[in-house]
Amino acid sequence: METQIEQFLKELALSTQQLQPILAQLKADSNLAAFLGHKSYDATKLTALACSTLKVILGDNVVDTPPVSQSTVGENWSQACWQTPTCIILAKSPVDVSKTLKIIKFFCTKFAVRSGGHSPNPGWSSISGPGVLIDLQRLNEVTVSTDKKVVSLGPGGRWGDVYQTLDPYGVSVIGGRIPHVGVAGVILGGGFFHFSGEYGLAADNVKNFEIVTAAGAILNANKDENSDLFWALKGGGANYGIVTRFDLYTIPVHDIWYQVGIYATEQVPAILDAFAEWQNTGASDLKSTVALIVGLESTTLGLLYSAPADAPKAFAPFYNIPATVVAVPPTNGTVLSLTQILGSTFSNEPLRHDYRGISSKIDAKLYKDVYAFWREKALAVHAATGANQTFTLQPVTANMAKVGAAKGGNPTGIPSINHQWWTTLVDWNNASDDNTVRSVSIATTEKWREYGQSRGLDLRYIFMNDASRDQNPLQSYGSDNVARLKQIAKKYDPAQTFQNDQNAGFLLSRS
Ligand SMILES: Cc1cc2nc3c(=O)[nH]c(=O)nc-3n(C[C@H](O)[C@H](O)[C@H](O)COP(=O)(O)OP(=O)(O)OC[C@H]3O[C@@H](n4cnc5c(N)ncnc54)[C@H](O)[C@@H]3O)c2cc1C
Structure with a gap:
């Protein structure tokens, strides 16, 4: 009768050359036989066995076994996610991924999946041993x-x-x-x-x-x-x-219009007023959108239009607020040139990071009240830890949910009204400051809820791509x-x- 091990290896369609040594190795492991008969097996040893099996089956150039490369570990964007797994699978094809998942399932091994590694949530796309990291950076066509x-x-x-x-x-x-x-x-x-x-x-x-x-x-x-x-x-x-x-x-969309300005802290309330006014008026021109990053020392405002233009009328609420520095003058550029400009404003130096999201209806007073609350807290934590805190208000149109529905629907339950998604981006150095630094965005999302609920402006939606480790975006669907x-x-x-x-x-x- 075929053993469970033989059945499992048969599914992997191995060559005779691959099959014999791995069959002999697995059959010789009495702990594995006991495990397959539902006895416990030390997770560290079982994961090591899964990794050595993966190495025989997928090859040395796909499976990085202990000690795994620390530079590969360090490819997660946030240092808080630099965790050392038992092995790293650098898959080269969907078939590699398929074999990896079959092996992981057979050995009941813990695993994590990483593509760009930009989630700052520890353990989402990183894992400490015993565990396998499935890295997809080679699948980048x-x-x-x-x-x-x-x-x-x-x-x-x-x-x-x-x-x-x-x-x-x-x-x-x-x-x-x-x-x-x-x-x-x-x-x-x-x-x-x-x-x-x-x-x-x-x-x-x-x-x-x-x-x-x-x-x-x-x-x-x-x-x-x-x-x-x-x-x-x-x-x-x-x-x-x-x-x-x-x-x-x-x-x-290829040729677009944009301009980017830097503004002083005292101008932030006026910018938030203009942002809300644009959301209620100019945003009906669906080609117009606004990128706003509010920092502790300065604020960056990008006005973007998805076609060539000359000072689009939609942005009228902003035009009378003079930038302290014109970072990018009104330009007819491309999506690529805009992406390159925005890329140059984000640092990739190794730091700890977090983000955190919440949403609300449009209301300038709400924006300004939460901004004042956030700023006081963020300044205090900056003084104590050096943490750099910024936030953005992302404008969401009613049309976005409408387009989603017209294209077959999605599970997100995004409100079909014009509204905003707030998110922080926070960078800091020391693990010992994690709780102190994160407390600012936690308190601020609680403040959004409190003010939002008491003023009838709260929305339950939390965007998964802005959500921090303790938030529950799926529930908000x-x-x-x-x-x-x-x-x-x-x-x-x-x-x-x-x-x-x-x-x-x-x-x-x-x-
Ligand atoms: C500076 C910055 C800018 C950002 N800009 C935007 C933006 O413009 N728009 C936006 O929507 N979001 C944005 N985000 C958020 C971003 O979408 C999320 O952080 C996202 O998780 C990053 O994708 P990644 O592949 O780099 O992540 P990873 O950290 O590799 O993965 C994130 C999650 O997806 C899972 N996963 C990864 N690959 C796969 C796969 N192939 N199959 C199944 N699951 C997988 C991982 O297990 C993990 O749970 C930004 C984030 C940062 C830090």
């Missing part, structure tokens, strides 16, 4: 279809490379706004771009997801095939398997959507491997 209507993206690509490749084709995509952020995390969390108000979320513009399920099946999810999974992946995060390719519809997401997760992952063995994340089992 950017391939444009001959009719330029669709671009296929590997999960481990970076948005800067995507816009660079698309530029000569005269088209663009709804993706991430900062060049070094990864493709997969952005799209699976929904994906907000400058022109989402006009074209929807990145996820709304996906034609097809190629995904490897926990059982190792390589599936397509689109409007005709596995359409329930297609819906779930448009914002459902890391709950369904590992996405190995995104086919994204391009948008006919609404109970019907969460129930449907859970049902779909059980269908495609009956053993619930992605809920039980995945290290951490915004998981349905915790929502």
Whole structure:
């Protein structure tokens, strides 16, 4: 009779040369036999065995075993995520990913999945041993279809490379706004771009997801095939398997207008007034959008228009507030040049990072009251720890939810009114300051809730791509959507491997 081990190896379709040594090694392990008979097995030893099996099957150039490369560990953007796994799988193909998941499932090994590594939430795309890190940086293709209507993206690509490749084709995509952020995390969390108000979320513009399920099946999810999974992946995060390719519809946007100014702290209340006024008036011109980053010493305001223009009228509320420094004068540029400009404003030096999100209806007084609250706290913590704190108000249009629905719908439950998503970005040095630094954004999101609820301006939606480790964005999608997401997760992952063995994340089992 075939043993469980033989059955498992048969599924991996190994060559005789690969099969014999691994079969002999696994059969000789009496602890494994006991484990397969439901006895416990020390997780460190079992994970080491899983890693050595992975190495025989996938090869030395795919599996980095102990001591794993610390420079690969350090590729997570936030130092708080620099965790050393037992081994790192640098997958080169969906088949590598499929074999990895089959092996992980057989050994019940803890794992994490990393694409761009830009989640600052410790353990989301990082893991300490015993555990396996599945790294997708080698799956970074950017391939444009001959009719330029669709671009296929590997999960481990970076948005800067995507816009660079698309530029000569005269088209663009709804993706991430900062060049070094990864493709997969952005799209699976929904994906907000400058022109989402006009074209929807990145996820709304996906034609097809190629995904490897926990059982190792390589599936397509689109409007005709596995359409329930297609819906779930448009914002459902890391709950369904590992996405190995995104086919994204391009948008006919290449030449755009923008200007960027730097403003003094005393001007922030006037800018927040103008922002709310523009949201209520100018934002009806869906080509117009605003990028606002409020800092402790200065504030950056970008006015962006998704077509060539000359001082668009939509931005009238801002034109009478003079910038202290004109960082970028009114320019007819491209999506690529804008991405490069924005990229140069973000530092990639190794630091600890966090972000945190919340949403509200439009109200200038609410914006200014929360700003005053945040500023006092952020200044005190800056003085104590040196932490750099900034926040942004992201303008969301009613049209964004409408476009999402017209493109087949998504599970996010984003309110179909003009509103805003607030998020912080915080950088600091010392682990001992983690709680002190994070307390500012925690207290500020609580303040948004308190003021929002008492003034009838609260919205429950929390954008997954801005959510911190202790927040629950999936719950904010609404109970019907969460129930449907859970049902779909059980269908495609009956053993619930992605809920039980995945290290951490915004998981349905915790929502
Ligand atoms: C400076 C900065 C700018 C940002 N700008 C934007 C923006 O413009 N728009 C926006 O929407 N968001 C933005 N974000 C947020 C960003 O979308 C999230 O941080 C996202 O998680 C990063 O994607 P990644 O692939 O780099 O992440 P990773 O850290 O690699 O992964 C994030 C999560 O996705 C899971 N995951 C990764 N790859 C896969 C896969 N292939 N299959 C299944 N699960 C996977 C991971 O396990 C993890 O839970 C920004 C973040 C930063 C720090």
